[in-house]
């Protein structure tokens with residue numbers, strides 16, 4: 516008898532953890548870079564410093580990339596396990612005899628190779644993964660193997676890692692919008708168990724703000740429904756949920772739901788709130804803002 520069989524949900528949850536870890540690494544690198552350029556090193560030109568910074572970040576980014584591949588593998592296995600987990604342990608000819616004579620743990624079995632997962636997935640699941648995903652999956656797998664088996668891995672930029680993470684999430688982990696998932700994970704983090712949840716919202720806002728800067732307008736639209744070409748405002752709900760102790764600059768991620776001039780319904784894809792704002796000029800004459808809510812200007816954050 517085969518025992519300790521993981522469920523589809525176990526695989527999926529493990530995949531979410533891996534992709535979240537990859538996200539943390541990539542976003543931390545972007546944050547470190549912002550801080551490093553703020554406290555610029557003497558004697559180096561900005562170009563040299565930038566090159567040097569990203570060269571030294573390669574092992575971390577390669578690790579993040581590898582986590583994305585693993586996360587996708589777990590998600591695919593989770594979907595297959597929903598049909599039957601036995602499909603994952605291949606040919607019964609290779610099964611341990613102990614399973615038939617006594618018990619054998621699922622973990623002792625060799626599971627399907629990554630290269631076969633999409634084929635098996637599409638053979639047993641009604642909604643197949645398309646060719647675009649297949650090409651993406653093959654590329655990530657090849658790049659990951661290149662990292663593992665080559666002394667000189669190619670250059671991974673934080674932007675490439677962020678885009679790869681968001682593409683993987685879009686196909687395999689999109690049952691919960693990513694910003695909502697990030698907020699949940701921060702509020703449930705190890706720091707939260709010690710009572711430090713103050714920074715959860717602040718951290719997620721700044722991570723998403725940084726990620727969006729790495730995306731093309733089409734990618735921002737696809738992954739977050741965010742229109743980079745339109746005006747953006749600070750979301751008052753996110754702002755008041757965040758910790759203001761260490762931060763003056765806030766990402767503007769809320770947008771009006773319609774393009775109509777004077778629109779008042781402002782939507783934020785991070786907290787998923789839509790709020791009604793007042794369209795009057797900010798009291799600060801140097802500010803062009805004309806959207807006010809909760810007593811602050813949603814452009815400059817000054818109290819009204």
Ligand SMILES: [Zn+2]
Nearest residue numbers: 750753783786
């Ligand atoms: Zn918000």
Ligand SMILES: [Zn+2]
Nearest residue numbers: 797802812815
């Ligand atoms: Zn203002």
